Amino acid sequence: MLFTSQNSEDVRCKCICPPYKDHSGQIYNKNVSQKDCDCLHVVEPMPVPGPDVEAYCLRCECKYEERSSVTIKVTIIIYLSILGLLLLYMVYLTLVEPILKRRLFGHSQLIQSDEDIGDHQPFANAHDVLARSRSRANVLNKVEYAQQRWKLQVQEQRKSVFDRHVVLS
């Protein structure tokens, strides 16, 4: 991956020149400052001979543009990392956690949860764990308690939106 994100690459003067006589239309890009952004500085090599230059240049339109490629890069990286983390967490919650809970607490204590895509209930055992973790009080269990409470809330929301269709239908 090239790290060519210097500022000089992020400015340009773009001149669009329409077809003129038998010359086809052209687009010229050049890395000049804003005061030099006009046809005479940017259009090189000039396709038309001397006397025609003025007529040619009057048809051209030059615009000064700048962007920040660093901003774009940082934003995309932040977005993709958050998306990746959420994906991992989603996979953990829907696939890995039920398996772990099943192994730890045994089959009988697990509330029925369907595993097929159409009817996901990844927080089905939240009630259980919530009741259990109320008794202990150290930091890790506080985190787990908060997480289980969040899961309950999401489950309630899911029921309102997806199952009973009372909100946001």
Place this chain on the structure above:
Amino acid sequence: MESEQLFHRGYYRNSYNSITSASSDEELLDGAGVIMDFQTSEDDNLLDGDASIGTHYTMTNGGSINSSTHLLDLLDEPIPGVGTYDDFHTIDWVREKCKDRERHRRINSKKKESAWEMTKSLYDAWSGWLVVTLTGLASGALAGLIDIAADWMTDLKEGICLSALWFNHEQCCWGSNETTFEERDKCPQWKTWAELIIGQAEGPGSYIMNYIMYIFWALSFAFLAVSLVKVFAPYACGSGIPEIKTILSGFIIRGYLGKWTLMIKTITLVLAVASGLSLGKEGPLVHVACCCGNIFSYLFPKYSTNEAKKREVLSAASAAGVSVAFGAPIGGVLFSLEEVSYYFPLKTLWRSFFAALVAAFVLRSINPFGNSRLVLFYVEYHTPWYLFELLPFILLGVFGGLWGAFFIRANIAWCRRRKSTKFGKYPVLEVIIVAAITAVIAFPNPYTRLNTSELIKELFTDCGPLESSSLCDYRNDMNASKIVDDIPDRPAGTGVYSAIWQLCLALIFKIIMTVFTFGIKVPSGLFIPSMAIGAIAGRIVGIAVEQLAYYHHDWFIFKEWCEVGADCITPGLYAMVGAAACLGGVTRMTVSLVVIVFELTGGLEYIVPLMAAVMTSKWVGDAFGREGIYEAHIRLNGYPFLDAKEEFTHTTLAADVMRPRRSDPPLAVLTQDNMTVEDIENLINETSYNGFPVIMSKESQRLVGFALRRDLTIAIESARKKQEGIVGSSRVCFAQHTPSLPAESPRPLKLRSILDMSPFTVTDHTPMEIVVDIFRKLGLRQCLVTHNGRLLGIITKKDILRHMAQTANQDPASIMFN
């Protein structure tokens, strides 16, 4: 007038003392939290004006309505939880406003005491501006993130930039010198998937490969979006504007404006837009901004504990949301005023203005579009429009109104289907199917394969000599000496005709798909698809008028303005007017829409055609149904939203609407000092009412106050736990002085502090028009009905909504919430 009497009657008992000591009219409106001298007994002796300001002791109890108590009641501490609301309930605006005034008064009275108190009061005064600034900053930043990420991911369906993976197509070819005039977006650094996978750039094999990859990416983005919504934050789906409207009118939906909803909405909005679905990101951006506003308001106690003040911040936040969505700060403020907010005092206007300003500033400094402009669809032409063009503009307005009416009916029918039948049981499958159909049909047509914003931009741009798309393939007169701006009207070439065909197909496709797409379980907005439909229709009409003017320039209407060689018609303007008309037809916005469109395009000369088209579309749309799409969705969901725009014109009286009706059991009331704790608990358990009037005795039926169910439950529970001696047979006393009880009876429970001493009352002969007006203007939840001074019944907001639905021949059972 009758309504004035209502105000005074409820306030007399408590507020008389404040009248003598009140300094401003504001305090007359405070039914609650008023400083009352403990010597006054509540019934008579209203004229006992011993209002010595120096001896008031105020005890607030969870901030709710109360009277001041003296030494006897200093034992009462505020009960935590009293004064809060249940989920899916309406707030009590009057109570919240009183709480705020009480708090403000307390801070002001302590201001002179010390420098610390002075600082606290300054902080309190400025915290409003601080919240709004933070909200604007956050909204601008998030909008920039969403824009950049959405642009990149949309182009990811086509290909990838090998030299810098994070650039989209336009940015990848930005610095390249290999772009040609005809094919401005081809450059060697950008590789389509066909090139990468099978090595060919052209030919049928690569077309099919690109098609397959396009569908693959669209489906995977859609699937990701809906799974994230389902697993993490189900409230993040949909547009958000109907729910925000309801929240701003006083409804509580816990979690709707929370952190997880914010995060998931931001992330999945990008995915939904990138998957090519026929939706926009403006509505969801309003939701995102309101989430930011809500989250920041929790940092300041002035806003976190007061639901009414919080809604001021939310109004400002929604203005910031529209400001960053469109790059239209003023349009955002007007949108918040016209469409979203329920109460919009001047203070909210300033705050919204400021929030929109800050958000626009932040977005501009992030500069997502690379052209130092917020404006998406900047139009650069300034050709005048002519009077005869008003006719096609009005026609476009009619089209917009018709389309709006059609869309609202079709979308509501489909959503109702989804809500009640088994179509709604498979949301993930539905999203995938919709995305698949959209992708399959959209790819072959170059106008639908484009990102919708790009499509609108292309349609708004007029054809100058620098354009080379097929839409601008006119037969040029090579000998023309005119340059640049004033290209005369020309006959259309074959490129234009084929473009028109493709545009017609795109129009039909978009009209059908948007009906099914708005409301699926991913964040979906409506503004951009409506504008696209309008722009397509407008451009087609514009080209038609242009050709008509060219071929028949000697007709009467064209003769004066459209001579041969004159640049008469600008089809791009028609596209703009069409877009405004369609958006107005579906949302029924007027002023805010015109302001948004001219801020979007910079076309200040075209305000009059825009206004004409928008008014026409509103009239035509209103002829088919008075509701816009957001009100229709509110009604579909049964939210308790009392629309300020509807007029209630029936001649029913309060006695016709109040409960209990003749066949119902009598009104469930509490007596002032005759009931025990157990009686009250039984009453609460047996009934499901939200509140109970408190009367002096069953014989006299004279009203004392109103007690809310939630407050009663919390107060009794906490009394049982914390106060000793409270058992089931303890008397509950709502009066100022406890009655004398025999010596062995258990300790009485004083619950005067949770009682609302100034409930609003109307007589049974009050016309419903006035009652509805009172509910709307004051934001009431319930109102008691008296007859000859005695309590007769109660009217709640739900009763009013049901009554309005009944008189409008709609289904009254659809009102679901209180």
